Amino acid sequence: MEEGFHHHIDIPGTTIFDGEMAMKGHALNKMCYSFNSASARDEFLADPEAYMGKFKLNEEQRQAVRGRDVLKMIEAGGNIYYLAKLAGIYRLDMQDIGAQQTGMTKEEFKEKLRRAGD
Amino acid sequence: MARIIGGLTTSHIPAVGNAIHKGLFDDPYWKPFFDAYPPIREWLDEHKPAVAINIYNDHGLGFFLDKMPTFAIGAAHEYVNEDKGWCIPKLDPFPGHPRLSWHIIESMVADEFRHHLVPGAGGGSRLYRADAAVLAGRAQ
Numbered sequence: 599m600e601e602g603f604h605h606h607i608d609i610p611g612t613t614i615f616d617g618e619m620a621m622k623g624h625a626l627n628k629m630c631y632s633f634n635s636a637s638a639r640d641e642f643l644a645d646p647e648a649y650m651g652k653f654k655l656n657e658e659q660r661q662a663v664r665g666r667d668v669l670k671m672i673e674a675g676g677n678i679y680y681l682a683k684l685a686g687i688y689r690l691d692m693q694d695i696g697a698q699q700t701g702m703t704k705e706e707f708k709e710k711l712r713r714a715g716d
Numbered sequence: 717m718a719r720i721i722g723g724l725t726t727s728h729i730p731a732v733g734n735a736i737h738k739g740l741f742d743d744p745y746w747k748p749f750f751d752a753y754p755p756i757r758e759w760l761d762e763h764k765p766a767v768a769i770n771i772y773n774d775h776g777l778g779f780f781l782d783k784m785p786t787f788a789i790g791a792a793h794e795y796v797n798e799d800k801g802w803c804i805p806k807l808d809p810f811p812g813h814p815r816l817s818w819h820i821i822e823s824m825v826a827d828e829f830r831h832h833l834v835p836g837a838g839g840g841s842r843l844y845r846a847d848a849a850v851l852a853g854r855a856q
Contacts, residue, residue: 620781631780633801679776682730683801692731693745708745715748 615677623675626663629653630680639687668695718816721763724756730775730800737804767813775800789824791817 606614613619620627629650632638642649650660662670666688671681678695685695697707726732732749740746777800779785792812799806 624781627781630801631776634777634798636799636803639801639803677776677781679773683776686800686802689803691734712745712748 613672619675620677621675623659623677625653625655626659626671626674626676627680629655630676630684633683633687643687666690668698718767721765722759729772730802733800733804734802737802767816769816789817789821791821 606616615623629642629652632653633642646663647660650663655663656674659671659674659676662674662676663684668676668681668685668690671684672678682692682695685691693704693708693711696711697704700707700710702710735743735746735750741750774788777798779788790812791814793814794809794811796809797807
């Protein structure tokens with residue numbers, strides 16, 4: 599671990615998006631930022647491999663995108679605010695992502711949140 | 717002299733926008749959330765605030781990581797919405813209040829916030845950037 603990029607507490611099981619992750623995930627996040635535009639989303643869907651190549655994603659990032667695996671995208675440096683735009687292309691909502699993060703089904707995850715409000 | 721009459725908060729706006737788009741008002745998961753809105757609308761109807769100051773997380777729409785201010789103040793005549801990647805219909809633009817925006821900006825400058833001008837997104841607007849790290853330094 600390089601010194602100087604961890605000015606935060608360690609939360610077990612949680613990837614903090616810090617300077618190191620920002621450097622690691624730049625290509626993936628830059629691609630996802632482009633998805634604010636509908637034409638970029640169409641271009642990605644027409645040829646995802648070519649679009650990932652255009653933004654120079656590394657193999658780890660490409661594998662995560664191919665698998666629609668949000669946890670792997672976060673490990674590869676993805677920032678959730680940008681990744682959410684990619685999730686939107688696949689019509690995944692935040693409850694789908696929460697289910698992936700907690701290893702539950704979507705219904706189980708929603709029930710857990712609902713009960714937390716009781 | 718302006719008078720602050722209240723503060724309203726709501727969470728997770730992109731998810732809420734998506735739920736509104738899908739009409740999930742009576743969905744068992746969403747219903748308790750949406751049930752909290754009518755009293756707020758009644759309060760607004762009763763008090764009729766002249767201006768609403770909207771404080772929000774950009775969610776990677778106006779800013780990318782290469783130019784990411786800790787705080788920015790909008791001073792636009794009009795604010796333009798985008799779908800943020802959620803593939804839902806865009807809302808109509810809503811009007812800004814540049815005179816109030818600039819009053820806040822200039823008051824903060826006078827109080828020694830250090831600012832940087834950054835180009836605003838859309839509408840020919842400009843945003844004013846305040847650096848929280850510098851603010852913390854000043855406060856010591």
